[in-house]
Amino acid sequence: xxxxxxxxxxxxxxxxxxxxxxxxxxxxxxxxxxxxxxxxxxxxxxxxxxxxxxxxxxxxxxxxxxxxxxxxxxxxxxxxxxxxxxxxxxxxxxxxxxxxxxxxxxxxxxxxxxxxxxxxxxxxxxxxxxxxxxxxxxxxxxxxxxxxxxxxxxxxxxxxxxxxxxxxxxxxxxxxxxxxxxxxxxxxxxxxxxxxxxxxx
Amino acid sequence: xxxxxxxxxxxxxxxxxxxxxxxxxxxxxxxxxxxxxxxxxxxxxxxxxxxxxxxxxxxxxxxxxxxxxxxxxxxxxxxxxxxxxxxxxxxxxxxxxxxxxxxxxxxxxxxxxxxxxxxxxxxxxxxxxxxxxxxxxxxxxxxxxxxxxxxxxxxxxxxxxxxxxxxxxxxxxxxxxxxxxxxxxxxxxxxxxxxxxxxxxxxxxxxxxxxxxxxxxxxxxxxxxxxxxxxxxxxxxxxxxxxxxxxxxxxxxxxxxxx
Amino acid sequence: xxxxxxxxxxxxxxxxxxxxxxxxxxxxxxxxxxxxxxxxxxxxxxxxxxxxxxxxxxxxxxxxxxxxxxxxxxxxxxxxxxxxxxxxxxxxxxxxxxxxxxxxxxxxxxxxxxxxxxxxxxxxxxxxxxxxxxxxxxxxxxxxxxxxxxxxxxxxxxxxxxxxxxxxxxxxxxxxxxxxxxxxxxxxxxxxxxxxxxxxxxxxxxxxxxxxxxxxxxxxxxxxxxxxxxxxxxxxxxxxxxxxxxxxxxxxxxxxxxxxxxxxxxxxxxxxxxxxxxxxxxxxxxxxxxxxxxxxxxxxxxxxxxxxxxxxxxxxxxxxxxxxxxxxxxxxxxxxxxxxxxxxxxxxxxxxxxxxxxxxxxxxxxxxxxxxxxxxxxxxxxxxxxxxxxxxxxxxxxxxxxxxxxxxxxxxxxxxxxxxxxxxxxxxxxxxxxxxxxxxxxxxxxxxxxxxxxxxxxxxxxxxxxxxxxxxxxxxxxxxxxxxxxxxxxxxxxxxxxxxxxxxxxxxxxxxxxxxxxxxxxx
Numbered sequence: 013x014x015x016x017x018x019x020x021x022x023x024x025x026x027x028x029x030x031x032x033x034x035x036x037x038x039x040x041x042x043x044x045x046x047x048x049x050x051x052x053x054x055x056x057x058x059x060x061x062x063x064x065x066x067x068x069x070x071x072x073x074x075x076x077x078x079x080x081x082x083x084x085x086x087x088x089x090x091x092x093x094x095x096x097x098x099x100x101x102x103x104x105x106x107x108x109x110x111x112x113x114x115x116x117x118x119x120x121x122x123x124x125x126x127x128x129x130x131x132x133x134x135x136x137x138x139x140x141x142x143x144x145x146x147x148x149x150x151x152x153x154x155x156x157x158x159x160x161x162x163x164x165x166x167x168x169x170x171x172x173x174x175x176x177x178x179x180x181x182x183x184x185x186x187x188x189x190x191x192x193x194x195x196x197x198x199x200x201x202x203x204x205x206x207x208x209x210x211x212x213x
Numbered sequence: 214x215x216x217x218x219x220x221x222x223x224x225x226x227x228x229x230x231x232x233x234x235x236x237x238x239x240x241x242x243x244x245x246x247x248x249x250x251x252x253x254x255x256x257x258x259x260x261x262x263x264x265x266x267x268x269x270x271x272x273x274x275x276x277x278x279x280x281x282x283x284x285x286x287x288x289x290x291x292x293x294x295x296x297x298x299x300x301x302x303x304x305x306x307x308x309x310x311x312x313x314x315x316x317x318x319x320x321x322x323x324x325x326x327x328x329x330x331x332x333x334x335x336x337x338x339x340x341x342x343x344x345x346x347x348x349x350x351x352x353x354x355x356x357x358x359x360x361x362x363x364x365x366x367x368x369x370x371x372x373x374x375x376x377x378x379x380x381x382x383x384x385x386x387x388x389x390x391x392x393x394x395x396x397x398x399x400x401x402x403x404x405x406x407x408x409x410x411x412x413x414x415x416x417x418x419x420x421x422x423x424x425x426x427x428x429x430x431x432x433x434x435x436x437x438x439x440x441x442x443x444x445x446x447x448x449x450x451x452x453x454x455x456x457x458x459x460x461x462x463x464x465x466x467x468x469x470x471x472x
Numbered sequence: 473x474x475x476x477x478x479x480x481x482x483x484x485x486x487x488x489x490x491x492x493x494x495x496x497x498x499x500x501x502x503x504x505x506x507x508x509x510x511x512x513x514x515x516x517x518x519x520x521x522x523x524x525x526x527x528x529x530x531x532x533x534x535x536x537x538x539x540x541x542x543x544x545x546x547x548x549x550x551x552x553x554x555x556x557x558x559x560x561x562x563x564x565x566x567x568x569x570x571x572x573x574x575x576x577x578x579x580x581x582x583x584x585x586x587x588x589x590x591x592x593x594x595x596x597x598x599x600x601x602x603x604x605x606x607x608x609x610x611x612x613x614x615x616x617x618x619x620x621x622x623x624x625x626x627x628x629x630x631x632x633x634x635x636x637x638x639x640x641x642x643x644x645x646x647x648x649x650x651x652x653x654x655x656x657x658x659x660x661x662x663x664x665x666x667x668x669x670x671x672x673x674x675x676x677x678x679x680x681x682x683x684x685x686x687x688x689x690x691x692x693x694x695x696x697x698x699x700x701x702x703x704x705x706x707x708x709x710x711x712x713x714x715x716x717x718x719x720x721x722x723x724x725x726x727x728x729x730x731x732x733x734x735x736x737x738x739x740x741x742x743x744x745x746x747x748x749x750x751x752x753x754x755x756x757x758x759x760x761x762x763x764x765x766x767x768x769x770x771x772x773x774x775x776x777x778x779x780x781x782x783x784x785x786x787x788x789x790x791x792x793x794x795x796x797x798x799x800x801x802x803x804x805x806x807x808x809x810x811x812x813x814x815x816x817x818x819x820x821x822x823x824x825x826x827x828x829x830x831x832x833x834x835x836x837x838x839x840x841x842x843x844x845x846x847x848x849x850x851x852x853x854x855x856x857x858x859x860x861x862x863x864x865x866x867x868x869x870x871x872x873x874x875x876x877x878x879x880x881x882x883x884x885x886x887x888x889x890x891x892x893x894x895x896x897x898x899x900x901x902x903x904x905x906x907x908x909x910x911x912x913x914x915x916x917x918x919x920x921x922x923x924x925x926x927x928x929x930x931x932x933x934x935x936x937x938x939x940x941x942x943x944x945x946x947x948x949x950x951x952x953x954x955x956x957x958x959x960x961x962x963x964x965x966x967x968x969x970x971x972x973x974x975x976x977x978x979x980x981x982x983x984x985x986x987x988x989x990x991x992x993x994x995x
Contacts (some may be wrong), residue, residue, distance in 0.1 A: 013350040018425065019415035021352055025360030026407045030367065030400075043275055056282045089357060096331050096339075103224070103326050104231040123371060153233040153283065153319065155468055156312045161286045180393070190835065191877030193405040196412060196535060337575055355583070359573035365617045367571060370830075376794045376831040380823045381891070382815060382847050398833050405877050406829065410570040417571040420527050420563045421631060422587040430589050432582030438971035 028089025064176025070116030087113030115143030137177025276320030284313030352425035511694030562632030622653025632901030
């Protein structure tokens with residue numbers, strides 16, 4: 013924690029707070045999708061197609077701050093905010109926050125927190141999907157579902173992680189960097205450096 | 214009163230049943246524990262019941278919807294028993310009905326647990342307790358508190374953004390691309406502003422001599438007392454009792470295995 | 473007053489990047505114990521950066537490269553342990569929203585004491601004492617976000633005073649406050665100054681209210697170099713010309729009284745562009761606006777003033793149809809406001825928000841201005857001509873491909889107005905557009921507004937800045953507790969002492985100075 017600057021921690025925390033509420037909002041989106049699919053008996057799938065949103069703060073925080081633990085901690089802060097604001101999934105959300113964050117952190121850890129190209133961001137999202145699914149299988153009682161439904165749900169979650177967590181996560185961070193607000197953080201500095209290199213070239 | 218329980222202990226006391234309860238697939242276990250939670254909420258939480266219901270009812274309706282999926286797509290392991298409904302593709306057996314109700318009750322336990330925590334816990338005290346009891350680094354503790362403080366500001370900002378967009382004539386765009394655009398138009402200004410403010414807050418905190426060192430005194434000295442352990446013990450005992458009763462009555466079902 | 477140096481700079485230079493020009497350039501000066509210094513300089517002259525450097529927040533928080541030396545009481549600041557120097561030098565920052573990390577007042581004050589490792593037993597007494605000192609004792613248990621801006625700044629000051637600093641730096645502490653709160657804050661500093669021996673450095677671009685409190689003025693130029701250093705009369709009188717060249721505004725005490733620049737509008741229409749009739753608005757059963765009736769005329773500038781919570785912004789939002797009235801009616805150009813078709817209404821009216829960023833919705837300056845035109849399905853050719861024209865008028869041509877958020881404060885403000893002008897609107901509403909802006913940006917904005925007024929646009933302007941009202945408004949409306957307390961020319965308002973007091977308004981500087989003794993507002 014000592015290599016972290018205070019402003020990076022506050023930024024991570026603010027991201028956690030904002031996305032904690034976005035996560036709660038997407039429960040509503042999930043609900044709408046669920047109620048559309050529920051008559052078919054595929055209610056759970058309504059969630060899975062947008063599941064990637066619930067990993068997104070990991071990728072954004074890690075991509076902007078680029079320090080070990082950013083993905084994990086940002087996700088846990090978001091989960092804490094969700095619990096404090098009252099959420100359906102219950103206190104176990106803290107644990108799922110931990111597991112999702114851990115999954116997202118994995119991709120960065122494997123590259124020793126040095127590589128932040130799009131493919132790694134996507135891996136990070138997929139990591140969160142891979143680690144979180146067995147956990148939800150356990151807590152949400154997916155064991156009671158027919159195997160094909162479970163497989164369908166799993167595939168939907170992975171695809172959603174690629175599209176929403178990886179691609180949308182990078183898009184949002186890059187847009188944010190363009191506003192100039194990230195000048196004091198790793199992503200902002202990289203952009204500035206790139207611009208300068210382009211200029212020289 | 215639950216509100217005076219040490220926040221860290223309370224969190225642990227609520228996470229444990231949240232996990233263990235996931236083992237049970239019968240109706241009895243979550244039902245007994247849910248009744249226990251109701252009792253604690255009504256008699257010991259000091260929470261306004263009307264407020265509690267306002268949160269509980271909509272969340273439960275949603276839980277029922279998810280249980281419905283499990284009921285009509287029940288795995289063979291659970292789908293035994295007589296057929297109750299057979300209509301088009303929908304087939305409900307006594308087994309699947311049971312699993313559906315069990316999952317719904319489980320969700321209602323989770324909701325009651327969350328509310329018991331969220332409605333009785335002061336966020337500041339929770340963070341301070343996590344620093345003092347769970348040894349969270351001060352830098353992280355106060356960093357999170359500083360971020361949390363922005364909440365009322367975000368709400369105000371969102372109202373202003375909505376108005377400003379109306380003035381600019383941004384119509385309510387449709388389609389997935391339009392929705393992402395709209396999401397972006399709210400999110401980027403909100404975050405850009407928040408990030409600049411977060412830098413200033415960090416400066417202000419450090420200018421007041423904050424270094425993140427653990428050597429600091431505490432204005433709120435948050436302690437763990439006997440009653441905190443008693444609360445934890447009572448939650449765990451109630452959980453054990455629920456499993457035990459369910460077992461004695463011959464209902465207990467853990468991952469499809471009956472005992 | 474002792475004259476031993478408290479803080480000493482020797483050829484101190486600071487830049488954010490190695491290859492960029494320094495923000496602070498070869499500064500050498502010293503601040504003595506007990507001295508009160510006013511540090512001035514136009515936007516971008518590195519004043520705030522200097523404050524962070526003096527406080528030793530460099531290099532932890534402010535990343536950059538520095539050379540030269542800084543001494544505190546003769547000791548190089550690099551020799552202080554982390555956090556140690558911060559406790560000797562306290563800063564109150566400009567933005568009241570971003571100086572706190574706790575929810576409640578007492579917890580925030582305790583945060584400072586905890587940092588100093590003060591034993592818990594002594595905290596209560598210290599907190600009570602400092603709250604007493606700033607006159608905020610009843611607010612000990614209050615939530616900070618529910619306080620007014622002025623109260624927040626006082627709490628920020630209290631948190632710093634708890635460290636018992638040797639030097640107090642005030643970085644534009646009143647820039648975001650309404651005039652009366654601002655004056656109260658400055659008076660409070662005056663009282664503290666009389667009671668203690670700490671040195672004070674005030675960073676400001678509006679010197680008027682501070683002049684009586686300070687011994688010395690330092691002026692930084694655009695290059696971040698020190699160009700003037702002397703006592704107030706020396707800087708403001710002897711070197712007045714040089715001072716003005718830095719784009720700074722002389723205190724009115726020294727500049728002579730400016731008379732209001734009334735520009736008679738060419739269009740003296742008696743036909744109102746908006747008519748408001750018995751307008752009422754309630755929120756959560758609380759009356760915000762109560763039976764307002766007035767008319768707005770083309771080519772006139774009307775200012776709306778009043779204290780926080782008087783309903784000024786609500787009124788503006790009603791006039792822009794962002795809110796629906798509870799009772800009464802609003803007619804715009806002969807048609808009831810609620811009957812206007814949305815795109816048409818947005819074309820013929822404009823609304824400029826306090827924070828320009830809220831209005832930005834695209835990725836480049838060019839697209840931002842083109843947005844409205846494209847929305848109206850104008851040909852790409854016409855879009856191009858109109859946009860180029862606006863870019864020229866608002867001096868934004870060079871920035872046309874930049875991201876709107878990355879512009880400077882003044883550029884953002886100009887762009888936010890430009891986006892409203894793809895067609896000259898009949899009615900333009902402004903919600904405190906000069907709040908927290910520096911003097912130069914304010915001047916620039918007012919010039920644009922006067923131009924529009926000349927073209928016949930009706931301007932309605934919510935503001936806290938009484939001097940602006942005095943200089944530019946044809947008419948001023950005072951809202952007090954949801955009712956119109958005054959509606960007429962500014963000159964008449966300045967004579968109504970009772971109303972000014974009731975609505976927490978000040979007089980413009982040009983009048984106030986004449987009566988300093990008789991009112992006793994300033995020591």
